[in-house]
Amino acid sequence: xxxxxxxxxxxxxxxxxxxxxxxxxxxxxxxxxxxxxxxxxxxxxxxxxxxxxxxxxxxxxxxxxxxxxxxxxxxxxxxxxxxxxxxxxxxxxxxxxxxxxxxxxxxxxxxxxxxxxxxxxxxxxxxxxxxxxxxxxxxxxxxxxxxxxxxxxxxxxxxxxxxxxxxxxxxxxxxxxxxxxxxxxxx
Numbered sequence: 001x002x003x004x005x006x007x008x009x010x011x012x013x014x015x016x017x018x019x020x021x022x023x024x025x026x027x028x029x030x031x032x033x034x035x036x037x038x039x040x041x042x043x044x045x046x047x048x049x050x051x052x053x054x055x056x057x058x059x060x061x062x063x064x065x066x067x068x069x070x071x072x073x074x075x076x077x078x079x080x081x082x083x084x085x086x087x088x089x090x091x092x093x094x095x096x097x098x099x100x101x102x103x104x105x106x107x108x109x110x111x112x113x114x115x116x117x118x119x120x121x122x123x124x125x126x127x128x129x130x131x132x133x134x135x136x137x138x139x140x141x142x143x144x145x146x147x148x149x150x151x152x153x154x155x156x157x158x159x160x161x162x163x164x165x166x167x168x169x170x171x172x173x174x175x176x177x178x179x180x181x182x183x184x185x186x187x
Contacts, residue, residue: 004179007172009161012140014184017153018126018160024148027101029125030093032145036082037090038121039072044080046116047071050105053113054092057104062091082119092118123167126160 002009030037039047051071055063065085072080083091093101106118117123126146130137140160153163161168161180169177 002180002183004176004183005172006135007138007176008135009138009180010140013127013138013160016140016150016160017156017158018140018146018149018163019153019156019158020146020163021148021152022100023098024152025145026099027093028145029122029143030101030103031089032143035075036073036084037092037119039080039082039119040121041080043116043119044072047082047105047119050108050114050116054105054108057094057107058092059085059094061085062094062104065091117170120167120171123170124164127164127167 001011002014048071051066058066062085065083069083069091072082074080085091089101090103092104094104094107096102103118103122105114105116108114109117121128126141126143126149127138128141130139153159161184165177168180
């Protein structure tokens with residue numbers, strides 16, 4: 001394990017390789033699972049503020065699901081996640097011309113329509129964070145739908161922490177990421 005400030009990082013994050021291969025998986029992580037994308041409580045307001053800018057990027061079904069159920073739900077454990085379309089794909093997901101699911105929030109972000117990129121849980125995937133009273137545990141989430149990403153990551157020699165550089169910096173900051181790299185790479 002690696003310790004950086006109040007984060008405990010599993011060795012898999014430095015040892016395992018990963019690079020999303022959307023041509024192979026077609027964005028399956030936007031469909032599979034029990035709920036929509038996990039949301040931090042601090043992201044709820046950001047999502048609310050971004051919605052009008054994001055709405056034109058969404059499918060009719062996504063907009064309908066949001067208008068019926070809201071932008072997010074609170075589960076039985078008190079955690080928040082994005083609304084889904086018929087308990088399947090995230091309401092913010094949209095299919096491109098190749099049948100690949102993309103994030104409507106992120107498309108609006110790339111077009112300069114919002115400053116909210118997408119839920120940090122999506123940006124950080126395959127890292128999942130478990131929050132405890134005094135620290136956060138960062139673990140590599142193994143999922144069969146990402147086998148092509150593991151294969152591509154191995155082929156390219158890209159470990160999880162390098163693939164997720166931007167997301168880790170977004171979550172924890174540049175200095176934190178540099179310390180992580182120093183600890184892993186022995187700098």
